[in-house]
Amino acid sequence: MRGFELVRPATLEEAIRLLDTDDPTVRPLSGGTAIMQMMKTGIFKPSRLVSLSSLAGDHSAITLDDKGFLSIGAMTTLAAVEHSQVVLQHAPLLPKVMKRLANVRVRNAATVGGALAHGDPHMDLPPVLAALDAEVIAQGPGGQRRIPVADLYAGYFETVLQRGEIIASVSVPPRNGCNSVYRKTTTRTADDWPALGVATSLGRGEGVLQHVRLFASAATERMTRLGSAEAHLRGNRPEAKLLEEAGRIAAQEVEVIDDAHGSAAYKVALVAVQVRRALHEALQQGSEQ
Amino acid sequence: MVCNDMNDKAAVVRRIRFRLNGRQREAQVASHENLVDLLVRLDLFGARESCGQGLCGCCTVLVDDIAVSGCLTLAQLVDGCEVHTVEGLAEKGKLDFVQQAFIDEGAFQCGFCTPGFVMMTHELLKRIPEPSEPEIREYLSGNLCRCAAYPEIIRAVQTAARNRPDPAGVAGEHA
Ligand SMILES: Cc1cc2nc3c(=O)[nH]c(=O)nc-3n(C[C@H](O)[C@H](O)[C@H](O)COP(=O)(O)OP(=O)(O)OC[C@H]3O[C@@H](n4cnc5c(N)ncnc54)[C@H](O)[C@@H]3O)c2cc1C
Ligand code: FES
Ligand code: FES
Numbered sequence: 001m002r003g004f005e006l007v008r009p010a011t012l013e014e015a016i017r018l019l020d021t022d023d024p025t026v027r028p029l030s031g032g033t034a035i036m037q038m039m040k041t042g043i044f045k046p047s048r049l050v051s052l053s054s055l056a057g058d059h060s061a062i063t064l065d066d067k068g069f070l071s072i073g074a075m076t077t078l079a080a081v082e083h084s085q086v087v088l089q090h091a092p093l094l095p096k097v098m099k100r101l102a103n104v105r106v107r108n109a110a111t112v113g114g115a116l117a118h119g120d121p122h123m124d125l126p127p128v129l130a131a132l133d134a135e136v137i138a139q140g141p142g143g144q145r146r147i148p149v150a151d152l153y154a155g156y157f158e159t160v161l162q163r164g165e166i167i168a169s170v171s172v173p174p175r176n177g178c179n180s181v182y183r184k185t186t187t188r189t190a191d192d193w194p195a196l197g198v199a200t201s202l203g204r205g206e207g208v209l210q211h212v213r214l215f216a217s218a219a220t221e222r223m224t225r226l227g228s229a230e231a232h233l234r235g236n237r238p239e240a241k242l243l244e245e246a247g248r249i250a251a252q253e254v255e256v257i258d259d260a261h262g263s264a265a266y267k268v269a270l271v272a273v274q275v276r277r278a279l280h281e282a283l284q285q286g287s288e289q
Numbered sequence: 290m291v292c293n294d295m296n297d298k299a300a301v302v303r304r305i306r307f308r309l310n311g312r313q314r315e316a317q318v319a320s321h322e323n324l325v326d327l328l329v330r331l332d333l334f335g336a337r338e339s340c341g342q343g344l345c346g347c348c349t350v351l352v353d354d355i356a357v358s359g360c361l362t363l364a365q366l367v368d369g370c371e372v373h374t375v376e377g378l379a380e381k382g383k384l385d386f387v388q389q390a391f392i393d394e395g396a397f398q399c400g401f402c403t404p405g406f407v408m409m410t411h412e413l414l415k416r417i418p419e420p421s422e423p424e425i426r427e428y429l430s431g432n433l434c435r436c437a438a439y440p441e442i443i444r445a446v447q448t449a450a451r452n453r454p455d456p457a458g459v460a461g462e463h464a
Contacts, residue, residue, distance in 0.1 A: 003301040006320045006365050029363075033343055036323070036361045040341060049320075053366060079355075103431020104409070105358045106343050191430050 005048040012059065012139055012168060018050045020141045020164030028052055028166060030075060030114040033106050052113070052166070059168060060111075062086050068174030074113030074167045082107060091172050093180045097128050100184060100191055113167040116149065119157040119222075122193045122261075126153065126223045127215040128182050131199035134172045140165035150215070153222040178203035178211050179285040183278045185270055187261050194218040195261035198274045202238075202282040209233050214246075214275065219256040219267040226250045229275060238283050247276035305368035309333075310377025316364075324350060324359035324367060328374060335375035335404040346405040346432030350374050356412040375404035378411075387411055390449035391442075398436035406432050410446050419450050 006029075009015040019028060025047040029035055038044035052059075052075060059073040062084050070090045072081060081087055082098035098107060101124050115125045116136060130150040138145055141164045149170070154160050161167070180201040186192040196219040203211030212233045214226040229250040236242050251272040258264045301320050306313065309331065318327060325338045325348045338360045339347040348359035351373040378385040384392070387410045397403045406429065413420055413428045420428065425446045434442065 004320050005301060006303075006363065008366075032363060032366075033358075033361050036363070037342055039321075049363075051363075051366060099427065102343070103346075104412070104428055105346065105349060105356050105431055106361075108355045109357050109361065189430075 004046040006051060007048060008051045008054050010054050012055055012166065015050050015052060015055065016139060016141055016164050016166060018048070019166065022163065023047065026050065028117075030111040031077065031106075031109040032114075033102075033110045034114060034118045034120070052111075059113075064090060070172040071169050072112050072172070073169050074111060074116075076112045078102075078107040078110045078112065078115065079104070081112060090175070091132060093128060093132070093182060097124050097182050097184075101125075103191060112170055116152065116170065117159060117161065117167050119153060119155075119159050121153075121156060121220055121222050122197075122218045124182065124184060124194065124197055124217075127197050127199035127217040128180075129170060129172070130215045130223060130225070131180055131182075131201040131213045132172050132175075133201070133213065134170050136167050137169045137171060138165045139168040144168070146171070150223075150225055156221050158222070176203065176211075179282045181278045181282040181285070183274045183281070185274060193261065196267055196270045196274055198271070198278045200275075200278045200282050202279065202286065204238065204283075204286060207237055208235055209238050210235070214250065214278075216250065216254050216271060216275075218261070219264075219271065220254060221257055224254055226253060226275070228253045233279070238279070243276050243279040243283075246279060247272040247274075250275040303365055303368070305365055307367045307369060308371045310373055318364045320363070320365055322364040324348075324352075324357075324362040324364050324372070327364035327367075328359065328372075333374050333376050337401065337404070339401070340433075344431065344433065345402070346409060346429075347402055349405040349408040349432070351408060351412070356409055373408075375407055378407070386452045386454060387414075387445075387449045390445045390452060394441045394445040394448055395438075396441040396445035397434070397438050402432060402434045402436075406434070406442055406445075410449055413446065414450055414453060418453065420446065422447075 029049040029051045056075040060075040061073045063071050064086055078098055082095050087094050134149045135146045138147055152159050178201045182199045184194045185196045187195045197217040199215045201213040212230045214230050217223040229246040232249050233246050251268050254271050256264045256267040303318055305318050306315050325336050328336055336348045336350050336359045339345045341360045343358045343361045349356055350359045353370050387407050409429055409432055417424055425443050
């Protein structure tokens with residue numbers, strides 16, 4: 001790694017000002033767990049890193065508003081999300097996902113903002129938050145905007161965040177009786193990066209599936225919404241045959257990539273199985289309540 | 290130049306001030322140095338860089354009482370922080386209860402991974418004073434031992450939990 005300028009602004013506005021440049025070698029630094037790897041391997045050679053660590057005081061709160069929306073500050077560590085009682089109560093899937101995400105030390109340092117902004121398709125939080133209909137609150141030189149996590153990724157390691165834009169927080173809507181599941185398939189160790197991640201959120205009414213969200217990640221170049229499988233499920237009775245068909249449709253619509261975690265052919269087969277199992281699991285949870 | 294608060298003035302090398310195992314220290318630090326690099330320069334060799342990627346835990350140190358991978362921590366960012374390493378657990382020539390438990394259970398062969406396991410064990414016992422075996426396995430899953438002393442390490446953690454002097458006797462209290 002070679003020398004660069006490391007700055008530590010005290011406010012979000014100052015950080016945005018420091019990041020408002022066309023120079024791609026200027027980037028924010030939160031927990032540093034992802035960016036350090038990219039620097040060590042020489043993939044990223046910064047000229048300036050804007051550490052957001054001094055913003056942790058103002059941007060690492062977990063709060064619930066009177067409409068039941070959960071807000072998680074971008075500088076909240078993954079460990080804080082894992083151990084938060086408020087999160088456990090209102091988005092119980094999140095702490096569950098943390099248990100198998102990296103390891104204790106990484107979760108102690110890594111932040112929600114970094115986990116969303118990095119754009120590595122293997123990451124667990126993007127599909128999970130997308131299935132929960134979460135939105136990112138991005139703050140930039142032009143003000144604030146909300147971006148659904150489902151629309152955050154433009155490509156491989158690429159987000160739709162614009163010049164100078166920082167993720168300030170993420171907002172998770174109330175569950176409204178929906179049940180959510182994340183199934184992570186690892187091919188080497190239990191806490192390895194996934195070969196495939198499938199996240200779903202299902203809500204039933206009058207015997208049919210009314211609310212359906214289905215996302216795949218890791219096997220794909222970027223997190224992908226399984227729209228055809230969703231459409232096949234929506235408005236129908238959740239019988240075993242329907243869930244199986246949804247798995248098959250998902251496997252057909254998704255574009256998977258070959259990598260060290262498995263061949264594309266293997267991962268296509270996995271999609272069909274894991275989508276079906278995720279749907280079953282979510283329905284099971286629903287009937288237990 | 291003494292600079293506690295980093296501002297937006299360009300600087301590749303900075304003087305930082307932090308507490309290391311209870312003692313106030315100052316060091317000239319380059320932006321690209323990680324915390325293990327800095328500790329080695331200060332003659333502390335307990336935290337060592339092995340994988341360099343956050344996977345193995347050999348570089349575990351506590352920053353403001355939180356276990357992190359020193360290999361993924363930029364040294365300039367510990368300015369103003371409290372850093373604890375395995376060297377600070379007990380007075381010179383003595384061992385603390387976790388270190389002693391690792392010896393009693395023979396929980397190492399080469400010992401390369403041991404400082405990291407010891408520091409993580411402190412962090413675990415702080416959070417869960419009497420961890421179950423699955424809890425130990427889960428908590429230490431980010432620490433690798435290439436000599437595969439895992440069964441002995443799990444026993445050492447259980448022994449340490451039993452021998453723990455008192456809830457306040459955790460990392461850093463000896464400094
Ligand atoms: C050993 C290891 C194992 C891992 N295993 C897993 C795993 O199983 N599953 C998984 O999901 N992840 C895994 N990860 C990845 C981990 O989740 C990410 O490294 C982490 O979430 C990144 O967060 P950070 O705060 O450290 O980001 P940083 O490294 O600080 O930043 C990451 C990127 O996001 C940008 N950024 C940071 N904060 C913001 C912000 N607020 N607004 C805009 N841009 C921002 C940075 O410029 C950079 O490009 C693993 C990492 C390690 C080291
Ligand atoms: S050297 Fe830091 S975790 Fe392996
Ligand atoms: S004792 Fe040799 S690596 Fe653990």
